[in-house]
Amino acid sequence: MTLQLFYTPDISPHDKVYVLNEEESKHAIRVLRLAEGHAVYLVDGKGGQYRGIITHAHPKRTAITIEDFKPDYEKRNYxxxxxxxxxxxxxxxxxxxxxxxxxxxxxxxxxxxxxxxxxxxxxxxxxxxxxxxxxxxxxxxxxxxxxxxxxxxxxxxxxxxxxxxxxxxxxxxxxxxxxxxxxxxxxxxxxxxxxxxxxxxxxxxxxxxxxxxxxxxxxxxxxxxxxxxxxxxxxxx
Amino acid sequence: MTLQLFYTPDISPHDKVYVLNEEESKHAIRVLRLAEGHAVYLVDGKGGQYRGIITHAHPKRTAITIEDFKPDYEKRNYxxxxxxxxxxxxxxxxxxxxxxxxxxxxxxxxxxxxxxxxxxxxxxxxxxxxxxxxxxxxxxxxxxxxxxxxxxxxxxxxxxxxxxxxxxxxxxxxxxxxxxxxxxxxxxxxxxxxxxxxxxxxxxxxxxxxxxxxxxxxxxxxxxxxxxxxxxxxxxx
Incomplete structure (x- = not known):
């Protein structure tokens, strides 16, 4: 199973659930055909990597329950x-x-x-x-x-x-x-x-x-x- | 002036004059608009680099007089x-x-x-x-x-x-x-x-x-x- 990763610049480390916007939700459900229970990654573009599980597979507002957060993911030393x-x-x-x-x-x-x-x-x-x-x-x-x-x-x-x-x-x-x-x-x-x-x-x-x-x-x-x-x-x- | 280089796999170090084939001649004269007296490079793909001058600018058989030959041109050590x-x-x-x-x-x-x-x-x-x-x-x-x-x-x-x-x-x-x-x-x-x-x-x-x-x-x-x-x-x- 290929890992799916979404770019969610507005996610924050305090979020317990993140709802994909309409475009990403449509892509997740209609194109990638992801379903409830599917594991995905969300990244904020500033080093934050979130692992979550799809808990509501809705084509306009897919909800992802966050299970893990890594700051400074694969940060380089230069x-x-x-x-x-x-x-x-x-x-x-x-x-x-x-x-x-x-x-x-x-x-x-x-x-x-x-x-x-x-x-x-x-x-x-x-x-x-x-x-x-x-x-x-x-x-x-x-x-x-x-x-x-x-x-x-x-x-x-x-x-x-x-x-x-x-x-x-x-x-x-x-x-x-x-x-x-x-x-x-x-x-x-x-x-x-x-x-x-x-x-x-x-x-x-x-x-x-x-x-x-x-x-x-x-x-x-x-x-x-x-x-x-x-x-x-x-x-x- | 941009250097023009032609790939001429059949050229040999003994050649004093090299005649471009029909396709390359057409490209040289009609597309690149090269004229007599123009300096060009010919390479054989095996490390041989030849510098020449166009001495007959013909759209089907352009002749190049060879002035210099370098074998093993920029040969790498690995x-x-x-x-x-x-x-x-x-x-x-x-x-x-x-x-x-x-x-x-x-x-x-x-x-x-x-x-x-x-x-x-x-x-x-x-x-x-x-x-x-x-x-x-x-x-x-x-x-x-x-x-x-x-x-x-x-x-x-x-x-x-x-x-x-x-x-x-x-x-x-x-x-x-x-x-x-x-x-x-x-x-x-x-x-x-x-x-x-x-x-x-x-x-x-x-x-x-x-x-x-x-x-x-x-x-x-x-x-x-x-x-x-x-x-x-x-x-x-």
Missing amino acids: YLHIAVAPTKNIDRIEWFLEKATEVGIDEITPIICEHSERKEVKPERLNKVMVAAMKQSLKAYLPKLNETVKLTDFLKKDGEPQKFIAHCANGEKRYLTDGIKVAGRYVILIGPEGDFSVPEIRLAVEAGYMPITLGSSRLRTETAALVACLEAAIGNR | YLHIAVAPTKNIDRIEWFLEKATEVGIDEITPIICEHSERKEVKPERLNKVMVAAMKQSLKAYLPKLNETVKLTDFLKKDGEPQKFIAHCANGEKRYLTDGIKVAGRYVILIGPEGDFSVPEIRLAVEAGYMPITLGSSRLRTETAALVACLEAAIGNR
């Missing part, structure tokens, strides 16, 4: 913020968000760079992709999607204690796995299809960003962003 | 064979092949397992995806796609010196980055959506496969396969 230039073909960033949610990410900021071909994204659509990925991979944390900003404005922010920029231009670079402090907080910049411009790289370095390489291969934007997530995971084992 | 159960939705395996070609893979075998929902793949389509990814990422090696086989038959082969199986069942496991010998040859088994069955895992261990974990997250088949490629790359730095 915090990862990726600031990435949206790809021209938005499918590629959606793919990145799906995979990053699976392997571990906390925060994403779409950044507009000098060489960006795409200047805007639809956050609703991207959030939907992440919710689906969170459910699929049975996680309890939903990554936070920030508003799209210009790189030059992003660089003015304080950001995280450890800052990195992945670029393909010449210059001295480290591997992310060698550069990160374990159990730290990181922000990593990933450029657009045409890479960061040289002035952008200089600005980032002046703002405290350490240049890194993600290996010798030329990687697409979304691949580079995912490789950064994986390197952070491996560097924190 | 050999990676991934044997992976094709996903129910074939897009997901195509995606894996694209990304794996970018980050580094040598050989792929589709394997049919007890829990496989998909029992066959179309090799032409998958090869096409890998050729496109090789061109996009300016590589000179085309990964080798083997015929689809049953896992039980695959386990009877000698395989590579270092053998691994990534599974989600209980038991002692290592990280791939800790288990691999640097600059070695590896084969890694990645299971279907429902994972390997317990008898399959036992058979693999009896055949010399070392159980590994790809981290604490539940990963989709294609994500797990790509994570394995990245761990091999990182473990070989």
